[in-house]
Amino acid sequence: MAKRKRIGMEVALAAAEAVGMCNVDVAAVYPITPQSHIAEHLSELVADGKTDTEYVTVESEHTSMSVCIGASATGARAYTATCSQGLMLMHELLPIASAMRCPIVMSVANRPVNAPLNILSDHSDIMPQRDSGWIVIFSENGQEVVDLTLMAYRIAEDKDIMLPVIIGIDGFILTHMVEPMEFPDQKEIDKFLPPYKPYATLHPDKPLTMGAFAMPDFFPQMMKAKDMALLNSKKTIVKVWDEWERKFGRRYRPVETYRTEGAETILVTMGSMSETAELGVDELRDKGVSVGLVKIRLWRPFPSDELKVAVKDARVLAVMDRAVSPGTGGGPVFTDIKAVFYGEDSRPIIVNYVMGLGGVDVTVGDFVKMGEKAAKAKKEEYEFYGVMG
């Protein structure tokens, strides 16, 4: 493997650089904090002729996703980026993109949803999109953002998948951080990511209809096809990640582990907090507390089997949710994980800490505290960590 130069760059700009290497035909992005730097930098790359992309400036996110679906339907490789209210405004379009099997890629600079207005970071924007039929992958540092973005079209456009992909990049905590990272050469990417060959496209010579009215005789089949495609996508996603590892040396798994060997208690995280959690685990291990860490990288399709293997010997799972699922009695990651263990003969005690909402800093010390508390857990718990009232 070639030794590459590491360069320092703001992660949002790096995301745009990676998109710029993907030969994207159409990009339609509406500015929204903290995503705007991606939109800006991509427009610079287009203006400077560094990528041959039609950049459509739209009047809202509803339109940016509509433009992407239209472009994708004609066989173009399409890209957008957003977060928070922008993602909520797009919500109506997301299931259409997946049902019409449009392999769009979208960066989401995860930010809370109103009200009250907050522009910082948490996962409240992505959670309402869970059932939209998109593949959702989370990143925890700048290098991962670059790698996962570069791999996203390979995954989305694979003939066994043909589904849109979201790359989650925690707002500010990741987007606005300057980090060291390395980029493959354009030639290597061109080899890794061949031009998109669509199954079916809108073309005047071969008329066809997409997304038309479907009666009950056909509609359920479409829904089943979408779900099957998403459930089956996992093995192809892993195949693409394996190829990346062979070529570029960095390994990605649907569920990743850190010091889980023999751990009685396992913390479960998703997104940027995972690196901080690693330091917390180190500190806890130094104190003699038997703790490990499991990181959910692939949020949809949910990696149930991989999770079961990763935590098989744990007595307690402490799930850290960066979003609330109001009225459920637990955060979204927590409830999904609980479902995984239904039907298992032996299952861990699962506790849930909802934390980091609205950009609250989650420190190494917080993970130490949560880890110590979880290690003593006797039954299921659901707690807003550090929140008064």
Next chain:
Amino acid sequence: MPVRDYIRERFFPHIWCPGCGHGTVMGSMIRAIENLGIKKSDIVVVSGIGCSSRICGYLDFHTLHTIHGRALAFATGVKLSRPELTLIAPMGDGDAFAIGGNHLIHAARRNIDITAIIMNNSIYGMTGGQYSPLTGYGDFATTAPYGNIDRSFDVVKLAMGAGASFVARTTTYHVRSMIKILEKAITHKGFSVVDILSQCPTYFGRKNKLESAVDMLKYYKTHTIPIGSKEKEKNPDLIERGIFVQEKYPEYCAEYDKIIEKASKER
């Protein structure tokens, strides 16, 4: 009442950049309301998202800070349920004409008694100086480094075309007339649109060689004229300011009440 009785000082200092025109708009709104003698508790201010929307935090009325582009939709809901209240919707370029453009034309068409204040700085300030539907042809923005090829909306013509019954334009240089215009707009029974040219030195100024807020204010002084001025014949590029439309059309809430009365009688 002194101006400070109308603001929530606990939220100061405000987030607007040094030299921003939005504070002047807020100050003028307060003075207009003071002159009209409307009770603070009878006023509802509804804003969307962006620099303009922060006004809801600073003004000590009933304030509703909503989502991007929907200030008028929320305001319509408030007005229909409590028609006796005075509704003011300060909005930025995007709220009023991009993402929220539909709401503006339909509020105008219905002639609902809301005062729409367009804090028109010709740019998206909060997100970093992208061009907006109010950025002029040839103007520069972070997303238009070689000049904007879109033409901007003419706020006044658009509001007139959509049927607003009160349409005016002013600038942050012309503070005294701005206060008078706002008084008339707020008391006008029907949908009022006030286009206020408000300087953004941070983004629009910097990108368009208008180095300081003072330069931009001077620009408003030299490039605008009262409606009907002969100067316009000599230089058609001058922007007219003043009250363009002030008509009595049926007001939406009043019409709605009439329908309720009619339907109740026929039952």
